[in-house]
Amino acid sequence: MRVRALPSLTDRRSQLLITFVINDRVAIDAGALAFHLQGEALLAVQDIVLTHVHLDHIASLPFIFSELFADIRMPVRIHATADDIERLRRHIFNDVIWPDFTRLRNAHGELLTFVPFTWREPFEVAGLRLTAIPVTHTVETAGFIVADQQGVCVAFTSDTGVTDEFWAALNALPRLDAVFVDVAFDNAHEAIANVSCHLSPRLLVGELAKLRRTAQVLAVNLKPLCRERVQEEIQALNLPAVQVAALDVDYTWSATSPPAEALGGG
Template sequence: MDLRVLGCSGSIAKDSRTTSFLLDDRVLVDAGTGVGDLSLDELAAIDHILVSHSHLDHVLGIPLIADSILRRRLEEPVFRTLQVHALPATLEALRRHLFNDVIWPDFTRLPSPQRAIVQLQPLAVGQHLQLAGLDIEVLPARHTVPACGFAVQTASGWWVYTGDTGPNAELWQRLRGRRIAQLVIETAFSDDEHALAEVSGHLCPSMLAAELAQLDADMRTAITHVKPGEMAAVTGQIAALGMDLPVFPLARGDRFRF
């Protein structure tokens, strides 16, 4: 599997893009501001968007992608929809707050209700999906809104993305014993903001260490969703913890092959 990191920041600033990962050119995992760096051809190649939860930094690209690719799709001999997969509560939030004909036109009914560019597909935690040749599992997450993560089977083991989450014992139970090629886990805040991490359903370095201690896998761990301006503090605090496993920060533009 080919993985492109389009965005892995907790918010925006120059050179910071919010969460978006592109798998094998056709499956997007979250649609943060990182999608804005894709060409129109690259956007038009996307068939599926997996959405971890309803927060703006993960969904804002969805209505804009629908708008950008619609003309291309209408020119193709067979009309291809953009399939958006998420938990039912997340789909309801997209319908009510984005595709509501106020914030953005309702692309779940455009260009016509019979042949709409966006199709919303409900997911459940534990479900396995086959999308664009990839075997994808929906993982539990613990956040302030209904949320999930995703695991994708690759030739080198599972690629695991936690989504936005606080402490999540259920996830480590589910992953126990598996071969993991890469774990992408959020660490949104530094330890100076431990209390904020707790109330907002995120992790900070000391909480990250407690999470990783629950999984005895030989894996490479990449941290994501660090707030702009906090990277030095977060990576310094992680280094000071002296964890056994290699932990490194993801960067926009990173590309991996698993």
């Protein structure tokens, strides 16, 4: 499985807008997707899985259909909770903020289809098996467990503060290669992290204590203003398996990948 965290448009080191692309084919969130990928690379992403509808996770979504209008040959599938689908219909694709592309057609037919997922029930997308687990955020938000047909398994917390069910679900997996974890704020901004339901490096340590297995831990969603400090504070944890994720770089795991180094107390 190949996973790439996309950078934001202007600053390639910043993850102001959130998107992960898996195997060039599936996107987790669409904050940066259509700002970063164009043409055939964007058309290749036929499934977009939304963790929640905060703007930094959906910002580029409306532009997919305006920019690629004539080129979309198969409807793009947008997977989200039924409630989030209703929110997108009501607040974005409402013929006021943006055209209702669910009703428009090009020469090939429909442009997009909403596909609701159910919490904790695995669903198949492009040869991957995804499971949505609720995490702790200011709005309804899904963390995801993504497994491929070789058994490789990578998890994404999405935006979360201190949470329990997600880590318990990871502990129950037969295999876990890596987890992309929200570490939005540095320790000095922990009060803001708590109010906005995100993590800091200090809070991350508490979360990793719930993970009873070894896996590569990649910190993501760093707020641009805190990025350097979060990097320093994560380095200072001195846990070899825990790093800040590089942006616009492919991380690859296979059935024969060696296990992550011990987390050192996880």
